[in-house]
Amino acid sequence: MTRTKPQAVLHPASAEDVARLIQAAYGSAQGLTVSARGHGHSINGQAQATNGVVIKMSGSRERTAADQTSAVAAAARPRVSEREMYVDVWGGELWIEVLKATLEHGLAPKSWTDYLYLTVGGTLSNAGISGQTFNHGPQIANVQELDVVTGKGELLTCSEEKNSELFHAVLGGLGQFGIITRARIALEPAPQRVRWIRVLYSNFSSFTKDQEFLISLHGLPASQRVDYVEGFVIVDEGLINNWRSSFFSPRNPVKLSSINADEGVLYCLEITKNYDESTAETIDQEVEGLLRKLDFIPTSVFTTDLPYVDFLDRVHKAELKLRSKGLWDVPHPWFNLFVPKSRISDFDEGVFKSILGNKTSGPILIYPMNKGKWDQRSSAMTPDEDVFYLVALLRSALDTGDETQSLEYLMHQNRQILRFCANAGIKAKQYLPHYTTQQEWVDHFGDKWAQFHMRKMEFDPRHILAIGQRIFTPSFAHNTKNTKPINTHNSIIASS
Numbered sequence: 057m058t059r060t061k062p063q064a065v066l067h068p069a070s071a072e073d074v075a076r077l078i079q080a081a082y083g084s085a086q087g088l089t090v091s092a093r094g095h096g097h098s099i100n101g102q103a104q105a106t107n108g109v110v111i112k113m114s115g116s117r118e119r120t121a122a123d124q125t126s127a128v129a130a131a132a133r134p135r136v137s138e139r140e141m142y143v144d145v146w147g148g149e150l151w152i153e154v155l156k157a158t159l160e161h162g163l164a165p166k167s168w169t170d171y172l173y174l175t176v177g178g179t180l181s182n183a184g185i186s187g188q189t190f191n192h193g194p195q196i197a198n199v200q201e202l203d204v205v206t207g208k209g210e211l212l213t214c215s216e217e218k219n220s221e222l223f224h225a226v227l228g229g230l231g232q233f234g235i236i237t238r239a240r241i242a243l244e245p246a247p248q249r250v251r252w253i254r255v256l257y258s259n260f261s262s263f264t265k266d267q268e269f270l271i272s273l274h275g276l277p278a279s280q281r282v283d284y285v286e287g288f289v290i291v292d293e294g295l296i297n298n299w300r301s302s303f304f305s306p307r308n309p310v311k312l313s314s315i316n317a318d319e320g321v322l323y324c325l326e327i328t329k330n331y332d333e334s335t336a337e338t339i340d341q342e343v344e345g346l347l348r349k350l351d352f353i354p355t356s357v358f359t360t361d362l363p364y365v366d367f368l369d370r371v372h373k374a375e376l377k378l379r380s381k382g383l384w385d386v387p388h389p390w391f392n393l394f395v396p397k398s399r400i401s402d403f404d405e406g407v408f409k410s411i412l413g414n415k416t417s418g419p420i421l422i423y424p425m426n427k428g429k430w431d432q433r434s435s436a437m438t439p440d441e442d443v444f445y446l447v448a449l450l451r452s453a454l455d456t457g458d459e460t461q462s463l464e465y466l467m468h469q470n471r472q473i474l475r476f477c478a479n480a481g482i483k484a485k486q487y488l489p490h491y492t493t494q495q496e497w498v499d500h501f502g503d504k505w506a507q508f509h510m511r512k513m514e515f516d517p518r519h520i521l522a523i524g525q526r527i528f529t530p531s532f533a534h535n536t537k538n539t540k541p542i543n544t545h546n547s548i549i550a551s552s
């Protein structure tokens with residue numbers, strides 16, 4: 057979606073490398089901007105640094121680990137404390153690697169994203185959400201400690217107790233306050249297997265009532281609740297058997313025409329229950345007990361059972377399929393909103409049943425979360441209600457000649473949805489936000505803007521970090537072309 061060139065790319069071998077670069081950038085008379093790039097999955101250029109330096113956080117571990125003699129290599133591997141149930145990881149580590157390393161100890165992080173080829177620093181700069189969020193909070197609520205290089209080049213350890221202002225600023229901070237070089241993530245005993253269930257609804261209010269009921273069970277013993285709650289909207293038949301829902305096909309493809317969809321729209325609730333040997337005997341009973349309390353279309357229960365790691369890594373399988381068909385590296389005008397519970401049915405009427413028409417060009421996720429599981433001291437923004445929904449329009453633009461699949465068409469629809477929310481007074485917040493003016497950012501942060509701005513002045517006073525977010529303008533932007541290359545010890549700066 058976005059293309060721009062930095063002056064150079066830094067492949068850091070350590071946190072000290074990152075610090076040395078930022079010290080030089082901060083002290084430079086002519087000015088130099090620096091952006092961390094996780095795995096580059098932001099779609100609007102948030103990890104880019106036009107004319108500045110991009111720090112390639114992912115991949116550096118593999119390179120340093122290849123040098124087995126290096127002390128840096130040892131320090132770069134995830135380090136698990138079984139006793140205290142945490143793992144220390146490099147900020148550029150992919151979540152899939154975190155999972156593999158912790159599973160060796162029979163442990164795993166508690167809160168996930170749907171896709172694991174994202175970096176720890178990248179998701180912690182946003183929030184990191186998935187079907188476990190209702191129960192464990194977002195990934196940013198499951199961090200015990202961070203090492204951060206601030207915009208002044210200081211390498212600081214921070215936590216609830218130590219440098220707490222920096223800790224809370226960085227979590228959900230869109231890369232504005234520092235670069236996360238290490239994160240300490242809370243762990244739990246890893247479940248062995250997952251019972252994965254999908255049921256369909258033709259009635260939106262029954263669907264959301266059941267989702268809200270299921271997330272209200274957070275905090276109950278595991279046997280009395282589910283472990284994961286998501287859902288998606290089905291407005292066209294192509295979608296139900298698509299890349300996110302290979303679940304139904306090819307053994308049991310679902311025909312929309314066979315189900316009496318309300319105004320042509322169906323809703324799919326997706327839940328899981330984790331279990332292991334000790335609970336294997338009761339899992340059927342527990343699932344049945346919960347399903348009895350729900351109001352879905354009785355003939356529409358789809359169940360599968362798989363190892364925990366296969367469930368967590370499910371989207372990667374779809375990625376490989378899409379890659380093989382050349383359908384992965386296409387523009388993704390993805391659009392994510394947090395919608396307050398009180399207005400979700402207005403959103404359904406105005407967006408799912410109206411603006412979208414009968415073709416969506418990709419999955420539309422919808423699931424609720426409990427605001428109480430989000431730490432309000434972090435920089436992440438959520439609506440002002442105890443329960444809010446993620447609505448994620450995860451669409452792919454294709455050059456097929458069909459206007460409704462074009463990038464322009466889908467981006468226009470995204471704008472229409474934002475306008476609809478504004479006109480209807482729906483106080484939605486963008487997740488993975490993208491704005492182009494500071495006023496829009498001020499509106500996004502609302503009451504939190506003053507604090508966000510103050511934190512920026514304290515931790516990145518020259519506004520050199522993560523300029524791709526377009527929140528603050530570096531004061532020396534007009535001079536960056538003349539910046540001289542910087543050499544850091546022990547690392548590679550590849551001139552672009």
Ligand SMILES: Cc1cc2nc3c(=O)[nH]c(=O)nc-3n(C[C@H](O)[C@H](O)[C@H](O)COP(=O)(O)OP(=O)(O)OC[C@H]3O[C@@H](n4cnc5c(N)ncnc54)[C@H](O)[C@@H]3O)c2cc1C
Nearest residue numbers: 094095096097098147169170171175177178184185231236
């Ligand atoms: C297929 C797919 C599925 C996804 N599913 C989910 C999901 O289920 N839930 C969810 O929450 N998100 C999901 N995402 C979105 C994802 O969380 C964002 O793209 C996020 O930006 C992480 O990607 P990244 O690691 O590539 O970071 P990047 O996109 O490279 O970086 C994101 C931002 O963080 C900054 N940053 C990166 N690393 C650091 C660091 N170490 N320290 C400080 N700042 C840093 C960057 O400068 C940039 O501003 C998905 C994305 C894809 C492509």
